[in-house]
Amino acid sequence: MNAAEGNLHKRQGCYHCGLDIPNHSQFFTVIAGEPRRMCCPGCQAVAQVIADGGLENYYKHRTVEATSPESLSASEQLQAEFELYDHSSVQKHFVADLPDGTRQATLVIEGITCAACVWLLEHHISSLDGVIVASVNLTNHRARVQWDDETIKLSEIFFAMHSIGYQGHPYHPDKEEQLLEQETKRAMRRLGIAGVFTMQIMMLAVALYTGAGASLEADYENFIRWASLVLATPVVFYASRPFFQAALRDLRTRHLTMDVPVSIAIGGAYIASIWATVTSSGEVYYDSVSMFTFFLLIGRFLEMKARHRTGKAGNALLNLLPASAILLCDEGEKIVAANELQQGDRILVKPGHTIPADGLIVNGTSSIDESALTGEYLPLTKNIGDAVVGGTINVENPIQLEVTQVGESSQLSSIVRLLERAHDEKPKVARLADKVSGYFVAAVLIVAATVGTVWWQISPDHAFWVTLSVLVVTCPCALSLATPTALTAATGTLRQHGLLITRGHVLESLAKATHIVFDKTGTLTEGNLSLQNTYRLSDLSEVECLDIAASLEAHSEHPIARAFHRASRQDRVIPAEQLTNHVGMGLEGYIAGKRFFIGKPSFASQFCGKPLDFSDAPDSHGQWLLLASETEPLAWFGLNDPARKQAARMVQQLQKMGLEVQMLTGDSSAAVQHIARQLKIDKVISGVSPEQKLQHIQQLQESGAQLIMVGDGINDIPVLAGAQTSIAMGSATDLAKTNADAVLISGELMRLPQGLRLARRTRANIRQNLSWSLLYNLIALPLAAAGMIAPWMAAIGMSASSLVVVGNALRLTKLDRPDRLE
Amino acid sequence: MSIIYLLIPIAIILAGIGIWGFFWSVNNGQLDDLESPAHSILYDDDEHLIPDEAKQRKPTEPPTEKR
Numbered sequence: 001m002n003a004a005e006g007n008l009h010k011r012q013g014c015y016h017c018g019l020d021i022p023n024h025s026q027f028f029t030v031i032a033g034e035p036r037r038m039c040c041p042g043c044q045a046v047a048q049v050i051a052d053g054g055l056e057n058y059y060k061h062r063t064v065e066a067t068s069p070e071s072l073s074a075s076e077q078l079q080a081e082f083e084l085y086d087h088s089s090v091q092k093h094f095v096a097d098l099p100d101g102t103r104q105a106t107l108v109i110e111g112i113t114c115a116a117c118v119w120l121l122e123h124h125i126s127s128l129d130g131v132i133v134a135s136v137n138l139t140n141h142r143a144r145v146q147w148d149d150e151t152i153k154l155s156e157i158f159f160a161m162h163s164i165g166y167q168g169h170p171y172h173p174d175k176e177e178q179l180l181e182q183e184t185k186r187a188m189r190r191l192g193i194a195g196v197f198t199m200q201i202m203m204l205a206v207a208l209y210t211g212a213g214a215s216l217e218a219d220y221e222n223f224i225r226w227a228s229l230v231l232a233t234p235v236v237f238y239a240s241r242p243f244f245q246a247a248l249r250d251l252r253t254r255h256l257t258m259d260v261p262v263s264i265a266i267g268g269a270y271i272a273s274i275w276a277t278v279t280s281s282g283e284v285y286y287d288s289v290s291m292f293t294f295f296l297l298i299g300r301f302l303e304m305k306a307r308h309r310t311g312k313a314g315n316a317l318l319n320l321l322p323a324s325a326i327l328l329c330d331e332g333e334k335i336v337a338a339n340e341l342q343q344g345d346r347i348l349v350k351p352g353h354t355i356p357a358d359g360l361i362v363n364g365t366s367s368i369d370e371s372a373l374t375g376e377y378l379p380l381t382k383n384i385g386d387a388v389v390g391g392t393i394n395v396e397n398p399i400q401l402e403v404t405q406v407g408e409s410s411q412l413s414s415i416v417r418l419l420e421r422a423h424d425e426k427p428k429v430a431r432l433a434d435k436v437s438g439y440f441v442a443a444v445l446i447v448a449a450t451v452g453t454v455w456w457q458i459s460p461d462h463a464f465w466v467t468l469s470v471l472v473v474t475c476p477c478a479l480s481l482a483t484p485t486a487l488t489a490a491t492g493t494l495r496q497h498g499l500l501i502t503r504g505h506v507l508e509s510l511a512k513a514t515h516i517v518f519d520k521t522g523t524l525t526e527g528n529l530s531l532q533n534t535y536r537l538s539d540l541s542e543v544e545c546l547d548i549a550a551s552l553e554a555h556s557e558h559p560i561a562r563a564f565h566r567a568s569r570q571d572r573v574i575p576a577e578q579l580t581n582h583v584g585m586g587l588e589g590y591i592a593g594k595r596f597f598i599g600k601p602s603f604a605s606q607f608c609g610k611p612l613d614f615s616d617a618p619d620s621h622g623q624w625l626l627l628a629s630e631t632e633p634l635a636w637f638g639l640n641d642p643a644r645k646q647a648a649r650m651v652q653q654l655q656k657m658g659l660e661v662q663m664l665t666g667d668s669s670a671a672v673q674h675i676a677r678q679l680k681i682d683k684v685i686s687g688v689s690p691e692q693k694l695q696h697i698q699q700l701q702e703s704g705a706q707l708i709m710v711g712d713g714i715n716d717i718p719v720l721a722g723a724q725t726s727i728a729m730g731s732a733t734d735l736a737k738t739n740a741d742a743v744l745i746s747g748e749l750m751r752l753p754q755g756l757r758l759a760r761r762t763r764a765n766i767r768q769n770l771s772w773s774l775l776y777n778l779i780a781l782p783l784a785a786a787g788m789i790a791p792w793m794a795a796i797g798m799s800a801s802s803l804v805v806v807g808n809a810l811r812l813t814k815l816d817r818p819d820r821l822e
Numbered sequence: 823m824s825i826i827y828l829l830i831p832i833a834i835i836l837a838g839i840g841i842w843g844f845f846w847s848v849n850n851g852q853l854d855d856l857e858s859p860a861h862s863i864l865y866d867d868d869e870h871l872i873p874d875e876a877k878q879r880k881p882t883e884p885p886t887e888k889r
Contacts, residue, residue: 118861227834
């Protein structure tokens with residue numbers, strides 16, 4: 001048994017997803033000869049498919065638990081949804097016909113948590129009849145599938161993924177994404193060139209070092225120098241091009257950054273070495289040039305990787321908007337691609353489907369889940385004539401819409417526009433290293449020029465070499481390594497602990513932060529309703545009441561109903577008969593001939609002798625539902641979106657660290673105040689739109705606050721983009737993640753105070769590094785200027801000072817002891 | 823010593839071939855996923871490939887774990 005497996009199964013959670021198992025539930029699946037306990041029918045079904053397919057090894061190899069699958073009760077509906085992908089009008093956007101008659105598509109897969117998921121998906125999909133190739137990429141969660149359309153339909157592939165607990169979406173590469181891919185490949189090629197040729201040059205350099213002046217004959221030495229020149233040329237001209245380009249851009253904008261001294265060092269040492277090679281005099285620095293380039297490229301490559309990790313921008317909106325829509329025309333229903341909809345079209349939206357465009361309801365009544373846009377966690381009831389927004393989800397009944405806005409002018413697009421504006425107005429963080437390096441570069445250039453002129457007067461023969469040794473000795477290795485090494489070390493540590501940093505300035509901004517603003521739903525709270533308490537009003541036991549409620553709610557996909565699905569102890573809930581859905585009020589149905597009601601108290605108690613109201617509920621916060629029969633009220637159910645377990649402790653720690661904690665939410669219900677009291681957050685702004693959220697944080701920032709914003713939903717995206725530092729939850733929408741500066745992958749809130757402490761230590765570490773390298777340069781510079789430093793001394797000093805910097809930065813790879821204890 | 827006049831150019835050519843191979847693999851998407859191949863080698867999903875006579879008999883009782 002390996003360590004990861006041991007850790008995973010030690011806890012008494014669901015064998016599949018690791019969530020707590022409700023006390024009364026009895027779901028088992030036999031895996032590898034042993035019955036394993038599951039938390040819900042969804043996990044049970046998924047585990048059964050995995051076990052039946054002989055893929056139990058997945059459980060042995062995984063290092064992270066699976067995500068809990070959505071309930072599988074709506075599988076017929078899902079089947080219908082997946083079948084949309086079989087239509088050629090939908091397929092033409094993402095499916096390629098290959099010359100041999102097969103088809104190929106790239107899909108984005110949701111729910112991949114570790115490498116074992118990749119293994120499971122590849123084996124399960126490849127085993128389907130008609131699938132020729134299925135390969136899954138762990139880094140960007142994409143699957144490339146090639147299949148024979150005669151034997152298997154694409155919808156069946158989607159369904160097969162769904163049956164083992166993963167969601168597939170078609171992938172359309174957009175321009176930005178293609179550019180990112182090219183950037184990655186270019187960076188890899190640069191790294192390869194620098195790496196391979198640096199090794200070759202080092203080999204030759206050893207010969208030069210050991211044989212210099214003594215045993216090595218001048219002819220051989222010259223030959224080795226020429227060989228090094230050949231090897232170093234591609235490193236300088238190809239691998240270090242980004243530094244030169246950035247330096248040129250900086251010079252044009254009259255803004256000195258680290259790229260300028262780096263370019264001067266690389267370019268200067270390279271040109272001087274060529275001079276030395278051609279004239280067979282002085283010293284060559286090919287080894288320093290290429291090694292310096294290689295190390296810096298590694299740092300940049302890691303930084304870029306971290307930045308791209310969350311970069312699934314191209315698909316973020318697509319996941320939200322459905323690829324197809326049901327158009328109502330004279331001939332009846334027709335399935336069309338969503339982007340072909342025109343203003344004025346009439347469309348049908350079935351329950352559970354995402355609304356494809358902004359529109360007005362012309363027929364039907366339903367409730368709409370707008371949580372993605374507004375953060376409101378309960379669906380809103382919409383009637384004929386009400387406007388609905390594309391990207392929101394129709395929960396209960398089929399509705400007919402007249403399309404009012406499509407594409408650019410739709411409300412979702414306007415959020416994206418708001419986001420772009422917010423990006424532009426984001427306050428820029430002046431980076432300490434950049435400021436220091438600006439002065440440093442200017443100083444070095446002036447000193448080098450002065451030294452050169454003075455030596456030219458004294459002894460023209462030596463002038464060039466002394467000037468060069470000034471440039472080499474002050475070669476900003478240590479200085480330019482000071483910040484990246486500390487940042488890389490700290491970023492790596494945080495990533496291991498579940499906080500992924502995607503922009504360079506984050507650690508510095510975290511260290512300086514004075515305010516931290518949280519979104520409520522999905523950030524401070526779990527983001528879904530759960531049954532908190534039950535109060536009996538009759539002789540029936542709590543469990544019996546719960547069974548009745550679950551039967552009534554069995555078919556609904558309303559968030560309230562899902563809370564009952566999760567809480568139910570039964571294997572298979574027997575749905576009530578003659579179910580009637582009174583939108584916005586509740587449900588009624590018959591169980592064993594008796595009529596029951598569940599919903600708003602005034603609705604459920606209509607036939608009871610004594611009508612009840614919300615004021616009769618056991619307390620005033622949370623959401624109360626009444627279960628009643630025709631004769632008497634039976635029970636109150638208290639539903640709530642509970643605060644995350646660590647939230648209170650996190651808020652307390654942040655406050656102790658001197659930060660002002662605020663809550664900013666689109667939700668306007670009583671739950672806001674309840675959560676605020678529970679977590680002891682004083683400053684709460686509720687019921688605000690995305691625009692108002694953005695305004696609020698901009699005002700704070702203008703008044704000088706250094707702000708961190710933590711959020712998750714679509715409605716948080718503009719504010720995440722506009723905040724100086726933004727952190728998205730791991731469960732957030734892709735669009736939110738791409739626009740955040742950091743992602744809290746694990747969703748463990750305690751990582752925030754830990755991250756903040758590490759950021760503060762990082763800042764101190766960078767200061768130490770900068771001071772050290774400046775000190776070293778201050779001592780070495782006068783000596784070099786006086787002509788007292790031989791090139792080999794300069795090389796040793798340079799390496800030593802770099803090593804000190806790297807060693808100091810390595811201290812950041814560990815969290816503080818108090819951090820670890822928590 | 824004059825052999826280095828031959829060996830160094832050969833070394834440069836070999837390095838060039840290595841770079842060419844590396845470029846090919848980058849452009850061909852071989853390095854797109856840097857994570858999962860490292861794990862997939864460890865999965866014991868090749869049991870059906872092992873000839874029956876070469877399979878190790880599993881002990882009926884698992885041996886007690888030693889530390």
